[in-house]
Amino acid sequence: MDTTTVDERDSTVIRLDRVDKPDDQVLGGKAARLAELTAAGLPIPPAFCISTAVFRQALEHLGIGTDEAGGEPGSELRRRVLDGTLPAAITEPILAAYAEMGRPRVAVRSSAVREDSAGQSFAGQHDTILDVHGDEAVIDAVKECWASLWSDRAQVYRDGPEPAGAIAVIVQEMIHADVSGVLFTTDPVSPRPHQMVVEACWGLGEGLVSGKVPSDWFLVDERTMSPVEQEIRYKVTKCAPLESGAIGIAKVDEADRNLPCLTRDQLEELAKLAVSVRTHYEAEQDLEWVLKDQRFHLLQARPITTRPQRTSRNRLYVTEQPRPIAEGTLWSRMDIGEIFTGIMSPLGQSFARYYQGNVHTDCARAVGVLDPGDPALHMGYLQGHVYLNISFTSYMLGQCPPTRDQRHFTARFASEEADLSDYRNPFGAYPGGSQGRRALTHWVRCTAVEMAQMKRRAKQMVASREYEFDRARALDLTRLSRRELDAEMARYLGYFHDMHVGYMPYYINAFGFYGVLAELCPKWLGKDGQNLQNRVKTDMSSLRTVESARDIWVLAQAAKDRPAVMRLIRETPLDALPAALRADDAGREFWNRRVEPFLRANGTRSHQEMELTHPRWIDDPSYVFQMIRRYAEDGFSIDEILGRSRAYQDGDAAAVLTRLPRAKRTVVEKVIAMYVQCSELRETARMSMITSIWLVRNVVYEVGRRLIAAGVLRSPDEVAYLDFADVLGYLAGTDEPQAVFSKVRLEEARREFQYVRRLPEPPLTLIGEHDPARAVVPAPDGARLEGLAASPGRVVGRARVVEDLVWQADEFQAGEILVTRFTDASWTPLFAIAGGVVTDIGSMLSHSSIVAREFNVPSVVNTKQATRRITTGDLVMVDGDAGVVEVVEG
Amino acid sequence: MDRLTLTRIVKERQLPLLLSATKQLVTPMYRAAFLAAAARSGVLARLAVRPCDLQTLAHGLGVDEHAEELRTWLDIGVRLGDLAWFDDAYRLRSRTAKALARPGREPVSAALEEVLRFHLPVLLQAPQMLQDGRRLSLSDQDGQVIARSTRVVEPFVAEAVRRTLERDRPLRLLEVGCGNGTYVRLAAELNPRLTALAIDLQEEVAAEAAENMAVWGLAGRVQTRRADLRTLAVEPQFDLVTLHNNIYYFPIEDRISVLRKARSLLAPGGRLLLTTACRGGNLGLEVLNLWFTHADFGGPLPTIEDLVQQLTDAGFAQVTTRRLIPGDQFHAVVGVNAPAGQP
């Protein structure tokens, strides 16, 4: 077969390096570009293309007219293509070309005639089948690519009734990449002159696009061909061929996790390649590349259509504000409930917006605020992160006596990133006079009511939680009509509202009573008073959160008592484990008697729970089983650890109180009692709040499932790009899903998220607006890190950097120093066996700090840099009294 | 009556009996029928506003061409003393007519109609039906009339709904045999976050309820449709299932399975509220009982003890009862669908 000219009538299968005049009509867009790049001498993996003419022949043979778009349903045409047998006249040239290549493993990729302006990638992507091997498999993969022309997804967003077009297929040598990534010759979302963006991950590139695996990010100046900024992540996972032969997620070797995926020299080489592609096309390019055995290959090139930059990018307010306000507002995402901390997907952010508009002001009212003001002022958004408007909140809380003086509240958010010395609240102070008096009376009344009913409400919240949980477990959402599902959503959102509003007073009151204690103790008792205060803080042995560690330990013991079950737990891959247990007699007994009750008590937990895309323990119990493996192996008793705090508490802490006159003593005792009680109630109520989010999540994922079935989404991963308001709109109406979920907006959400995800994390606290370009903090040198002393004690141990809780839980050795970006309640089981805890982000009142104190684990939080400066295996010293971490031996 | 007969009657001294029967039995029945029709047709309401001449009334009823026939009917009303004819206009006369004409009294006139249309026939025909082996069927009762007439007990049922319904959390209600939808409306007003599925076995009843929901602005929260509880295939999503005044629409032998079915649609911990007339109550209730003992689709009224037992047998826990009308056999029963592993 020697085809040197491309002519629709006789050319059928063409090697890409032999294409003369690449014609999109014949090769499809993708293959035509690859042929051009091959001709230009760029490193494209060997490939041949099966032209659209072959596609037409095949259809003719199968009796399908090419203009059949309206007639038969897509699914039927698809089936006919997949099941049809092709004549030798069609298969032979393909197999001959494959043989000529040497029958390697190949990637089979569709190359449609009408897709592929960059903006269309979301819906236009036709299938790619990786790692295909053997004649039969190649033919099947080709058919699959052809059939993808009628995929639900391709059909759903096809405008108008015109025919589906034609499709060519590329068969290309599979590169089992060491490193993969993308390169934008200019940043498509936020262009900066002369700067290219490179994103790179270990292994194959599949996980990168969907955001499933962590990646490094580089900004390369094309004049010097060297990186001007970079963000090197701790990369625990990669995409790779698994033992089963399928491609999936695997762990990265520990030694490689901290390393940049690309060296400076490699970046330079890659950037040069990119420049030549751009020069060739005289247009900005979006490239997919892979690195294998030190050699780069390009897999795809597409022009970038840069869109005008959104002006609001640096602004946090959701509505237009006068300049003094916009520029003078203090924002923070520290301590605003760990359910928000960290980056959020478009779905998560839009859900936060829902919370802001429908729940937050009622939370403020619940703590006795008479006038919570405009909901739009309460929260702000920056680079996928959610912020609390500290200025407005402190102004508003000026209505309540304990927070009348704004300084207390504001000072907590000071940090080295935000210098508060010149800060003045642009909203001023809440007015006094008659307005202030009315607010005060209101607060007094509310607080009296709260004190009287807080215990009862906590009880009700527990009861309703169990009720809602059991009810939801008995429901099969897939069987509800859209209307019923809408009613479900309304119900869960109502519950979500109530549980948040019910939770908030405990939170604020615990905070308030602690403030009173912190003032009284040193005043009346001096240094001993401070001790007392610290011990009281530690005395929260019945925290629900801590109980979750105990519950896992108990579960681990129960598994240990059943050797057959324990063997299953140890030997079954995590994702197959629940099914494996339920399929086994002993396993089922264990599941029903032990796992189910555990899940009922703890299963709706996850990390950063407001982020709806995070599966809860009950949705993906991998982490729980990782911890069971861990706890079952270590042969220590959790009671020893939990007991640490209680033994401590029994000492002479209370003895100092006898020094006080009776009246003062009563006051302190009362305040301590109230503080402890509010903290306990808060933990109890928190579980109800978390459960309410799980309920909402279930409906969102059911909608996601329906959208996949309707071809609007490709996979559950894409639920992350939905707008929560659209989900509600879809449920409330009867419109076709593709009319509600606009392709353009989905695509925009995806791009925006990919963009913000690779930006350096925005500061925890900031004033006014934020410019990501100015924000890069150079990593300080040296082996010493300073942070906040969150839990007292000094300890020296080996560090373990944990980026991915689920994937790494089984690596963690008892006694190691846990180093991570931030933690929340779901990390508690790991705390129970940690020697020390160091985080990048956090404050004294973070959940993690509280839990560290509870377990008596020395802890330093808010070090900013720990995960970047400390490497797994380093010997580090954690000084939880001074708030210092030192690398003793790197 | 021809002369001969008359003579015979007189001779046999039946005349006094006939006369007194007419006065004591027949006239009240005539009045009841006349008033029920006058209420239903809107004549009472019209006359309550102001006296009207024949033309106006005929026009109001849309029977302008049949004014003369209408006059015949109206004049009977005058003879019965419920209307008066004065100054070329009809007006209300009797206390009863005036009382029935007041707004909000529709249930009473509907109850009257129910007595005339359903109670009288069964009283009249019961022995014959037994002889013929004939039974009443669902089509022998006008669902819409029944729905209106059961509103006599509305305040009492409403009281039971008020007591049972939780108001401070989102709630999902299934109302079985919703009639015109009054109680669903009440529940939706009591709990603004309630959503409901309202079903009724009869097409036209369900249609009327659906229309009402739209008028009341509840179409978004309440889905109304024709369905039979026994074959309703939905997920166990309900916090509360209500059955008002219709347990006797199910044969005795089906009641446990019907209640079990209701329970299967409840969330674990959800509740059933059932209100019903029971045996041994006032005469009207006993006739209702008679009707359903002669029907081919229902069964006799239950006793309250039977009901409690049936709920228990259907798996409900914590079954409680409450007499809704002091001194009468009208009750509410509540049962809980106990979550697994709890009593």
Ligand SMILES: C[S@@+](CC[C@H](N)C(=O)[O-])C[C@H]1O[C@@H](n2cnc3c(N)ncnc32)[C@H](O)[C@@H]1O
């Ligand atoms: C006496 S009416 C009561 C209406 C209303 N509940 C009330 O109290 O005003 C009884 C209603 O129950 C309905 N019904 C009887 N059997 C039913 C079944 N199996 N499923 C649903 N509705 C039923 C009838 O159609 C009828 O409209």
